[in-house]
Amino acid sequence: MLREMSTESESCAGSCGLPSGAINRRAFLKCAVVSGGALGVGEFAHAATGMPAAAVQQPDDARFVVEAKFYEKAANLKIKCKLCPRGCVVGDKERGYCGVRENRGGTYYTLVHSRVCAAHVDPVEKKPLFHYLPGSLAFSLATAGCNVNCKFCQNWDISQSRPEQLPAEYIPPQRVAELARHYDCPTIAYTYSEPVIFSEFLMDTADAGHAAGVRSIVVSNGYMQEDALRQAYGKMDAVKIDLKAFSEKYYRDVVTGQLKQVLESLVTLRKMGKWLEIVYLVVPTLNDGDAEFTGLAQWVKANLGVDVPLHFTQFHPQYLMKNLPITPVPTLERAKAIADAEGLHYVYIGNVPGHSAQNTYCPRCKKLLVERVGFTESRMLIEKNACPFCKHPIPGIWHV
Amino acid sequence: MKFTLSTSRRSFLRGALTGAAALGVCGGPQLAAAQEPGALPANSRVVVARDPQLRGTGSAVDPIRMQSLLDRAMQAAFDSDRTMDAWKRIVRPGEVVGLKVNTLGGRGISTNRVLVEAICERLQQAGIKAGDIVVWDRGTEELERTGFQIAIGGNRVQCFGTDQVDYEPELSAWGSVGSRVSKILTQRTNVLINLPVLKDHDGAGVTLGLKNMYGAIHNPNKYHPNGCNPYIADLNMLSEIRTRLRLTICDATTALYEGGPAYKPEHSWQMNGLIVSQDPVALDYTGWQIVERKRAAHGLKTLEADGRPPAYIATAADGEHRLGNCDPKRISTIEI
Numbered sequence: 083m084l085r086e087m088s089t090e091s092e093s094c095a096g097s098c099g100l101p102s103g104a105i106n107r108r109a110f111l112k113c114a115v116v117s118g119g120a121l122g123v124g125e126f127a128h129a130a131t132g133m134p135a136a137a138v139q140q141p142d143d144a145r146f147v148v149e150a151k152f153y154e155k156a157a158n159l160k161i162k163c164k165l166c167p168r169g170c171v172v173g174d175k176e177r178g179y180c181g182v183r184e185n186r187g188g189t190y191y192t193l194v195h196s197r198v199c200a201a202h203v204d205p206v207e208k209k210p211l212f213h214y215l216p217g218s219l220a221f222s223l224a225t226a227g228c229n230v231n232c233k234f235c236q237n238w239d240i241s242q243s244r245p246e247q248l249p250a251e252y253i254p255p256q257r258v259a260e261l262a263r264h265y266d267c268p269t270i271a272y273t274y275s276e277p278v279i280f281s282e283f284l285m286d287t288a289d290a291g292h293a294a295g296v297r298s299i300v301v302s303n304g305y306m307q308e309d310a311l312r313q314a315y316g317k318m319d320a321v322k323i324d325l326k327a328f329s330e331k332y333y334r335d336v337v338t339g340q341l342k343q344v345l346e347s348l349v350t351l352r353k354m355g356k357w358l359e360i361v362y363l364v365v366p367t368l369n370d371g372d373a374e375f376t377g378l379a380q381w382v383k384a385n386l387g388v389d390v391p392l393h394f395t396q397f398h399p400q401y402l403m404k405n406l407p408i409t410p411v412p413t414l415e416r417a418k419a420i421a422d423a424e425g426l427h428y429v430y431i432g433n434v435p436g437h438s439a440q441n442t443y444c445p446r447c448k449k450l451l452v453e454r455v456g457f458t459e460s461r462m463l464i465e466k467n468a469c470p471f472c473k474h475p476i477p478g479i480w481h482v
Numbered sequence: 483m484k485f486t487l488s489t490s491r492r493s494f495l496r497g498a499l500t501g502a503a504a505l506g507v508c509g510g511p512q513l514a515a516a517q518e519p520g521a522l523p524a525n526s527r528v529v530v531a532r533d534p535q536l537r538g539t540g541s542a543v544d545p546i547r548m549q550s551l552l553d554r555a556m557q558a559a560f561d562s563d564r565t566m567d568a569w570k571r572i573v574r575p576g577e578v579v580g581l582k583v584n585t586l587g588g589r590g591i592s593t594n595r596v597l598v599e600a601i602c603e604r605l606q607q608a609g610i611k612a613g614d615i616v617v618w619d620r621g622t623e624e625l626e627r628t629g630f631q632i633a634i635g636g637n638r639v640q641c642f643g644t645d646q647v648d649y650e651p652e653l654s655a656w657g658s659v660g661s662r663v664s665k666i667l668t669q670r671t672n673v674l675i676n677l678p679v680l681k682d683h684d685g686a687g688v689t690l691g692l693k694n695m696y697g698a699i700h701n702p703n704k705y706h707p708n709g710c711n712p713y714i715a716d717l718n719m720l721s722e723i724r725t726r727l728r729l730t731i732c733d734a735t736t737a738l739y740e741g742g743p744a745y746k747p748e749h750s751w752q753m754n755g756l757i758v759s760q761d762p763v764a765l766d767y768t769g770w771q772i773v774e775r776k777r778a779a780h781g782l783k784t785l786e787a788d789g790r791p792p793a794y795i796a797t798a799a800d801g802e803h804r805l806g807n808c809d810p811k812r813i814s815t816i817e818i
Contacts, residue, residue: 158741158746159744160684168707170706171684173684173741173742173743173744174744175586175587175588175743175744176684176743176744177703178703179703179704179706179707180703181701181703181704231704233660242700242701242704243700243701244700244701244703246621246645247648247649247700338704338707401653401660402653402655402660
């Protein structure tokens with residue numbers, strides 16, 4: 083049985099099942115029911131339950147096992163992984179930090195190719211991507227595993243598990259593309275856990291999708307080596323990166339990663355010309371200082387430009403961080419005010435249903451261009467990638 | 483293994499309750515339970531027992547000699563002339579005993595089945611029903627591949643992996659660790675006897691008793707950075723482990739001084755021994771020294787010079803953890 087994901091915004095961002103307003107909640111549920119119903123007759127036939135791992139182990143796990151793309155062989159049957167900056171040196175019969183790559187006799191394998199543990203049809207705004215085909219649906223999927231261990235992860239039950247511990251379905255790339263088309267999704271989204279660690283599956287699926295006329299987007303932490311990033315995310319049509327904080331200390335203590343590498347990934351993605359949006363989960367007391375917001379906004383402006391959307395999202399207590407409160411809305415508004423003052427054009431507030439900062443406004447004439455309620459758009463006025471009132475270009479991918 | 487009596491979940495719970503009542507009301511002989519926080523022994527006893535003839539003239543471990551080696555080790559560890567007195571200080575009838583083996587190394591270097599059988603024999607003589615003994619590790623397939631006979635249900639010694647029962651749905655957390663713990667540990671057993679293997683480890687330096695607990699959680703891959711430090715120590719602070727652990731018997735029949743944890747025949751040696759202690763830190767410290775001596779004999783660098791000192795051992799002994807002793811002045815090593 084596949085796990086269906088909640089109604090939350092899904093940046094590893096720790097929102098927790100917020101109703102997105104009555105209409106959108108209904109719309110979402112409708113979407114979920116549609117997908118769930120249809121899934122029931124196809125590959126997703128099982129219902130989500132707390133089945134013991136024994137019951138979910140597949141007799142033919144070999145079909146999920148494919149040689150990894152990004153590694154090099156080392157002495158004594160060891161390998162050095164070149165997928166993420168962690169650069170795990172993995173001995174024979176051991177796995178990397180992500181838990182989904184295993185050294186078998188000196189050859190490194192991914193154990194999660196086509197091993198889908200979560201799938202759902204989501205509004206693209208749930209990723210959140212606000213400047214990418216607003217109002218469209220994304221066929222969203224995940225495998226087990228993650229290359230970091232954020233203490234606030236809302237999907238820790240899949241991201242921090244090993245593949246054999248989770249129910250999963252075999253859904254090869256071509257089938258994913260077929261399902262996306264079947265559900266009228268113009269896009270496949272790699273999300274929920276951490277797509278870095280299922281890069282091979284992502285790449286093959288993106289190719290299959292493009293061959294079938296379906297685009298691909300990824301929701302990622304961006305903690306990836308440059309070569310792997312260029313090869314894997316080079317196949318994406320849009321990328322959303324969770325920038326967890328603007329301090330190395332936070333990355334070290336809360337994320338178990340490195341800020342520097344993520345910033346480098348952002349710059350690389352921008353140079354590659356990928357449509358890029360950034361989410362920053364604001365965690366009370368840990369990354370919510372004025373100096374950090376200012377530093378972040380200045381860095382984005384200097385390195386990525388003022389047109390890259392920046393979403394400040396609300397934290398909800400999860401996983402290993404249940405001791406902190408929900409982010410107060412005024413804190414998010416303070417963050418937005420600072421980023422606005424630094425000159426960023428598209429600064430949003432997320433996980434706060436009904437907040438006006440979920441809408442897109444023209445940076446020149448300030449008129450409302452896209453109105454959003456929850457995870458769907460209710461009014462979309464942008465025409466030919468520009469403001470219909472003052473003709474100011476509005477960056478993004480607005481139309482199929 | 484002997485297959486005499488079965489245990490159902492109900493009978494397990496009844497047994498557990500009975501055991502608890504006995505502990506609370508009747509007192510009885512002092513059980514050698516794990517040390518409580520802040521109650522470190524002044525000295526920790528570690529027995530290193532060897533039998534050069536453990537395999538006779540062949541390559542397989544001789545069951546009779548293994549039983550004898552185990553008996554001698556237990557007598558020395560508990561300073562007793564009678565083997566069963568030692569075992570009765572570890573377990574009491576009605577308890578359900580988990581034997582956490584290590585099967586990562588396959589048939590080459592896993593917890594020896596003959597050792598496990600010898601322990602099961604003595605546990606039953608100490609009053610533990612066969613069905614109340616659970617030989618377990620992470621995966622059933624790994625156990626099977628290593629030569630253990632899988633047994634689920636019935637009147638026999640149980641043997642299966644956590645994959646059969648899953649991990650607890652809720653996290654257990656201490657320090658840097660947040661993990662789902664095996665239900666074998668939390669729901670199927672109330673006593674833990676740890677049966678690791680003496681091995682070199684490419685990350686932690688060595689892997690013995692403390693690290694063997696990585697096989698009891700759902701996310702061990704998260705705890706390998708920085709030489710597994712402080713993760714190993716933090717993990718062993720989880721109450722699910724700490725309150726159940728009564729004894730560690732490290733299998734050193736075949737040991738590994740380089741290239742671990744996977745089996746590397748060219749770096750293994752037949753030590754034909756066991757290391758036994760109630761202090762898991764002292765045992766790891768002692769095993770580490772054995773590995774270092776073997777490395778030196780083969781002209782290899784010390785683990786520290788190799789960039790992988792087992793710093794987790796000192797962490798496990800520090801004031802925050804107090805899981806045992808790693809000061810050699812406070813460890814009585816008894817070689818027999």
